[in-house]
Amino acid sequence: MEREKEKSLYKEAGVDIDAGERAVVLMKKHVASTLRPEVLGGLGGFSGLFELDLSRYQQPVLVSGTDGVGTKLKIAQMMGKHDTVGIDLVAMCVNDILVTGAEPLFFLDYLACGKVDPKQIEEIVSGVAAGCRDAGCALIGGETAEMPDFYPVGEYDLAGFAVGAVNRDEIWNGKRISAGDLIIGLPSSGLHSNGFSLVRHILFKKCGLSASDQFLDTGRTIGEELLTPTRIYVKTVLALRERVGNQVIKAAAHITGGGMTENLPRALPQGLGAVINCGEWPIPPVFPFLQEMGSIATEEMYRVFNMGIGFVLIVEENAAEKVMGTLQEMAEEFFIIGKVIKGAGVSYLE
Numbered sequence: 268m269e270r271e272k273e274k275s276l277y278k279e280a281g282v283d284i285d286a287g288e289r290a291v292v293l294m295k296k297h298v299a300s301t302l303r304p305e306v307l308g309g310l311g312g313f314s315g316l317f318e319l320d321l322s323r324y325q326q327p328v329l330v331s332g333t334d335g336v337g338t339k340l341k342i343a344q345m346m347g348k349h350d351t352v353g354i355d356l357v358a359m360c361v362n363d364i365l366v367t368g369a370e371p372l373f374f375l376d377y378l379a380c381g382k383v384d385p386k387q388i389e390e391i392v393s394g395v396a397a398g399c400r401d402a403g404c405a406l407i408g409g410e411t412a413e414m415p416d417f418y419p420v421g422e423y424d425l426a427g428f429a430v431g432a433v434n435r436d437e438i439w440n441g442k443r444i445s446a447g448d449l450i451i452g453l454p455s456s457g458l459h460s461n462g463f464s465l466v467r468h469i470l471f472k473k474c475g476l477s478a479s480d481q482f483l484d485t486g487r488t489i490g491e492e493l494l495t496p497t498r499i500y501v502k503t504v505l506a507l508r509e510r511v512g513n514q515v516i517k518a519a520a521h522i523t524g525g526g527m528t529e530n531l532p533r534a535l536p537q538g539l540g541a542v543i544n545c546g547e548w549p550i551p552p553v554f555p556f557l558q559e560m561g562s563i564a565t566e567e568m569y570r571v572f573n574m575g576i577g578f579v580l581i582v583e584e585n586a587a588e589k590v591m592g593t594l595q596e597m598a599e600e601f602f603i604i605g606k607v608i609k610g611a612g613v614s615y616l617e
Contacts, residue, residue, distance in 0.1 A: 280415065281413070281415025281416065282413045283383055286382075286384070286385055286413075287383050287411060289385040290383055290385040290388040291310070291311065291411075293385055293388070294389055294393075295310055297389070297392050297393045297396035297406075298310050298392070298396060298406050301374075301399040301400055301404070303404070305320055306373070306407055312408070314408065315373065315407030315408035317372060317373045317405065317407060324432055324433075324434055325434055326435035327433075327434065328434070328435050329430055329431070329432055330367050330430070330433060331429065332360045332361070332429050333428045333429070334356070334359035334360050334426070334427060335356065335359070335424065336352050336355045336356050336425050337460055337461070337464075338464050339458075339460050339494075340352055340422075340423065340424065340425065341463070341467060342493045343494060344421060344423075346490040348494060349394070350397075351394050351494050352391065352394055352494075353391050353392060353393065353394025353397065353425070354394045354397050354401070354496035354497065354499070355394075355459070355496055356376060357398025357399055358398055358402075358459070358460070358497035359427070359497060359523065360428065361374070361431070362497075362521040362523075364429055365431075365500060365505075365521070365578075366520060366534070367439055367440070367519075368433050368437055368516070368519070369431035369432055369438075370403070370433065370505060371403065371429050371431040372404055372405070372430055372431050372432055373405045373430055374399050374406050374428070374430075375406075375407065375408045375409050375410075376395050376427045377409060377427070378409065378412070378423060378425055379411075379412040379414050380412070380413060380414065380422065380424075381414065381417065381419050382415065382420045384421075395409075395427070398496075401499045402429075402502075404429065404431075404501075437513045439516060439517065439518050439519055441517065441518035441534050441536050443518075444518055444535060444536055444539060444607055445539075445607065446539060446607055446609045447606060447607065448581050448606065449582055449583075449584050449605075450531075450541060450603070450604050450605040450607065451591070451594075452548060452578075452579050452601065452602045453500060453577060453579070453600070453601055454548065454575055454576060454577065454601075455497075455575055455576060455577030455578075456496065456577070457492065457551055458572065458573075459497040459523070459577055460497050460523075461525075461572065462524070462572050463493075465561070466493065466557060468561075469557060469560050469561035470557075473560075473561065474560050478490030482556075483552055483556060492553055500577065500578045503599055507593055507594060510593045510596075511586070511589055511593050515589065515590060516581070516590075517581045517582060518534040518535070518580075519534065519578065519580050520533060520534040520578070520581075521578055522573040522576055522577050523573070524571075526571055526572055526574060527573075528569050528570040528612075528613050531543075531613050532611070532613065534579075535607065538609065538611070539610070540607070540608050540609070540610040540612045540613060540614070541608065541613045542613075542615075542616060543604055543605040543614070543616065544604060544616050545616060545617055546617065547603060547604050547605075548575055548576060548602040548604060550575045554572060554575065569615060581607065584606075
């Protein structure tokens with residue numbers, strides 16, 4: 268009786284333990300769909316256990332990354348559609364650790380909300396699980412925090428944490444890059460998960476549009492276009508490395524917040540920069556749409572958005588044909604978007 272009274276008082280304060288337990292039950296099947304043989308135990312423990320397969324790593328280096336989805340979550344909450352932002356969450360983390368050549372092994376998520384809605388939580392976690400399956404990593408744990416008076420009812424925030432592994436002598440660190448190396452771009456699926464504060468300001472505040480308005484002549488709404496999940500590059504890039512050999516790829520970059528302007532230099536050693544030929548790939552219509560609606564300078568577009576290229580690989584010019592041929596065999600779209608030069612920063616050619 269006393270326990271029931273305590274639970275009802277906690278519920279009165281805004282935290283529903285029973286709803287939290289229902290959410291855990293609903294998410295279990297999604298978590299189970301991501302498991303790998305190295306996972307020990309199941310969902311519900313105080314921590315997740317993962318046994319590293321040392322037969323695959325002679326000099327194992329663990330690589331970690333953490334990120335969130337940002338204000339793209341506002342679009343999901345506006346649309347009442349919550350099954351794709353979990354993919355974004357995983358993508359932002361695993362693409363970051365992939366830059367080193369690491370294979371993502373496991374993932375943990377953190378979800379904070381104003382009120383636990385079990386079905387909403389299940390939708391969100393189903394997206395996290397889908398992202399983990401696409402990346403080949405296991406969802407081994409997480410936390411759902413009900414925080415009344417901190418978040419309004421219906422609103423939530425997401426953060427994630429990924430761990431991967433790579434052999435020490437196979438890390439892509441950019442040290443072998445030299446002037447003349449080619450930059451190969453892999454296309455994005457759209458906006459991915461960056462620049463949404465600017466997107467929302469332009470479309471919903473400045474232009475007075477709504478998420479249910481039509482997006483150009485695509486048959487999709489603006490909200491549906493904006494919620495297109497971030498592409499996960501893990502399987503493509505790791506399969507490419509397996510086929511061409513680890514030494515062929517010198518470095519990689521995940522084109523996230525800051526666009527190519529800020530992210531390409533992170534992959535380059537001091538004394539080297541990059542020149543990008545902007546006409547070498549088709550720019551998805553969402554970018555010129557935003558530029559026109561917001562009267563955004565082209566320079567700012569490339570500094571805020573990925574502009575259609577979500578991941579880049581840097582290879583020696585003599586090896587580029589092998590890489591391109593392999594990507595074609597894999598039926599992967601790619602573009603030679605520029606080259607490494609002596610200097611600093613990123614310059615663009617129209």
